[in-house]
Amino acid sequence: MKLSSLFAACLLSAATLAAPGRAEDYLGFQSPTGNIQCGLYRWSGGASVRCDLAQLTPSYTRAPADCEFDWGSSFAVDDRGKGYLACVSDAVGDPSNGVLPYGEAVSLGGISCVSARTGMTCTNAEGHGFTISKAKQKVF
Template sequence: MRRQDTMVRLVGVLSCASAVLAMAACAADEPTSSSTASTVTVSQSDSPQSDSPASDPTAASTGPASDADAVSTGVAEEPTPATGGAPVMRFPRDANVNAADFFGPGAGINAYFFQSPSGNVRCGIDFDNPQVPSGCQALSSVRSSTGVTCLNRGNSVYSTQLISGAAVSKCVNQPIFVGGSGNPGQGTVGGRVLQYGQIISVGGTTCESSTTGISCWANSVGFTLSRDRNDTYDPGYGQR
């Protein structure tokens, strides 16, 4: 009887143990289930966050607006050429340099001499000898708008002169408009540089230096001379 009671008790204990283990197993599964639910919740909350920049009108427009502004700024900074390629006519009141700084000797005669920053175009205005007109000459240029063709060497280089109310294209064979040419040893051949944006005016002639060349005006006529431009302008072409 005692042995049988003992076996019964042992079976009961094992049953209880099994029940305890089963409950423990169920308890251990609950955090896993909760964790799974939590993971789903997190993934759902992440989804709207990742979509918000695309759906946000402000965010969507920021990038393109910045790009458009950059393009517009670039375009706005580009210079706008004047109608027909002619520069704006300049007058004595536009001068922004002291003409006296450019006065000096040329080939045996004094005038106000200057040259382009590249040194390709040399000019002289208001000569001591009134028989010598104001004008410019280039080491190298192109056929003039009036059809004059020079060789770009030796005794045939391009020149434009302001004569009797007209801009006249010619080929010259000497340094008429080259400052310092009478005293080459002093290192001023060509005259003082007229920097881009600078305007000189003296004796009724006004000249401006720009990246398109040197342009001069007198009596409502003008010209532009550079390596790739050789244009003359009729009276009153661009008065303001």
């Protein structure tokens, strides 16, 4: 799947506002509905993606171990290891994030995210990650 040049321009524009360093180190994007907001980033030690849901029917009812912040609506995966329920004190949402159209994908640092009418799926090269939608969330 190919990233459209218009979408790429939006991502690069958002990236320059969202993170220090080179623009290709951060990609902010959202689902066409805007319910799922994601930040895909690379740093010297690896790469990660995190997606937040604005509205959802929670699939998880227990907080991550030692979590003192918000949980249940943010999901993440690093370039190695399994996807996980994130414990967060911030948000990756930004109204200026580009829209990742259904059927399109974006990749950075060995992590890929695909937008579909059924939700967003992000995976690393090991095949681990998460699939999220308003109705259901799953980490693997």
